[in-house]
Amino acid sequence: MKVKVTINVLAIFVVLFSASCEFRQQSEQKVTDSIDTAAFLKVGDSVTMLLQKILLENVMQATKAGGPEYAVEYCNEKAIPLTDSISILHNCRIQRISDKPRNPLNQPSAADMLVLNRMKMPGQAKAELVSEAGSIVYYKPVKISMPACLNCHGNENGQINSNTLSVIKQKYPADKATGYKEGDLRGAWKITFQKSE
């Protein structure tokens, strides 16, 4: 299990390293502000797909080992450090955001809210890039894609078992991330790439 995770993390580093080289080359060639949208989308898609997979594997493993309440503690300790460890590459920052966050650190900015609201509109739940001063921001919707998400994000009258709920309330007194149904937009991945000089 540990070995598998290390390999996946390595894969992300490889994707990001090759990406950052690609972007540098590009900015040397082109002085204009035009960006290679397809390249950013591709990198964003690969990184978030791998991270999603790692997080899911780890949650499943922790649930098997100690039930969902243990998995909540696991996420509490590991989710942000894991995404941060990948963000450590100086040219990007990876976050998960939600308009109903469990962890207050995943609170969206005003600009993020515009994107989340757009993603809720019919047919609009897809990855997109937003160009800001000094950075390019990649967003990808995160949906409640499987019934297992409801063990920790479903309704409080039965879908989340009482032990799990009490650990959630204890670790996240301001939790807003319950009451979801399968298929709902849960939030988004956000990757901020710094534009190179």
Ligand code: HEC
């Ligand atoms: C075992 C319980 C558990 C399961 C199952 C679970 N989550 Fe979570 N989820 C959490 C916890 C705990 C956090 C807060 C992590 C942190 O502190 O950063 C969280 C946070 C998140 C966030 C970040 C935004 C926020 O609210 O802080 C997203 C997005 C998310 N979960 C989506 C999902 C999806 C999609 C699934 C199903 C594929 C899922 N979760 C399954 C417990 C769970």
